[in-house]
Amino acid sequence: MKKVRIIGVPEHFNLPWHLAIEEGAFEQRGIDLEWTDIPEGTGRMCQMLRENETDIALILTEGIVKDITAGNPSKIVQTFVQTPLKWGIHVNGSSNLNSISDLQNKKVAISRFGSGSHLMAFVNAQNQGWETNNLSFEIIHNVDGAVNALQEGTADYFMWEHFMTKPLVDKGIFKRVGDCPTPWPCFVVAATDKFLNENGSIIRHILEVINTYTEEFKIIPSIDRTIANTFEQQLEDVQEWLKITQWSQQQLSAKELSKVQDTLQSLNLIDEKLPTDKILN
Structure with a gap:
């Protein structure tokens, strides 16, 4: 069993991961996926990627792009939530x-x-x-x-x-x-270069599993009630959120990445744009 460390915010976007872990979907692939909630959010997760305290992060697109341009040795491996936050x-x-x-x-x-x-x-x-x-x-x-x-x-x-x-x-x-x-897809899956270099096949298995869950997430019976109960939300708010939220099973496009970098550069938050292959795996 390969142990893999993964982090994300304790929010409803990440429920597909918890369902997959609870149902043993990763274990069936020989992966012990160890989840840690990070309520402090993206800034803390960037630090954890940099310091090898995690292998994978479910992280805000603009945050990880900015940190990779500042030297974070990680790559985006896929978009996780396609719609804006x-x-x-x-x-x-x-x-x-x-x-x-x-x-x-x-x-x-x-x-x-x-x-x-x-x-x-x-x-x-x-x-x-x-x-x-x-x-x-x-x-x-x-x-x-x-x-x-x-x-x-x-x-x-x-x-x-x-x-x-x-x-x-x-x-x-x-x-x-x-x-x-946000003017772009809001969440991506990012992994450290070290993990990607050593575990190329493992990351493919992880993405295959989670993509199956996100494709079917909205049609799970009573998923709105499950989310409302889990995250102490009003049912009508959850139903509205589900309507406007679309998960992704594809890599962030070069066009989307360029928009993120152009915006960050226009705001003087990054010094220069990096080539696509320095940010996307």
Whole structure:
């Protein structure tokens, strides 16, 4: 049995992996897939790939592309979620900030530098026509840290996945003032160069298994109820999320990668674009 370490955020996007692990689908291929949740998100996962604390990561596209251009010895092996991520833009529930335009020159809560919450703050600012050099940040590590920062006033707004933060909006802890979708497929499967060089056949088996599960995920009986119960979501929110979410069984295209790199470069988040074969496996 080959042990393989894999990490991802504790969110509904990754439920196909948990189902496949629970049903022994990887074990049937001789793979002991060891999953670890990383609530801190993409910035922490990039660090773990760099430091060989994991073999594979389910990670935000813009985050891993930026980190590979900065020297992360990893490659994208496949797109995982083809559709954009719907980033909710949140303020404290009792805040007098009521629209995205109110947030100009306000401080952003981010899980860490290089995370999706960090990078998408630049994308949102660019969308609004703001001067991105004026953005300022407060590192909060995770959603609990964001709740504290917004309540205590050490940060003004926080961007995180729309549906996973919906329960906090429903409770009045957060107020959502808008959304900012990613302009590209949101999640990819990334693996370290070391793992890919040593385990080319293993990664193919892993992708074959998960692709079977994602192809059939939406037609699993009562999958909406399973997600709602597992992630403490309202059933109607899960049903809306399922409608707008499409998993992928293909590699990220060169055109999609170019859009990510062009955007990051225009925001001065990367110095130069890398050739496609330096990022895609």
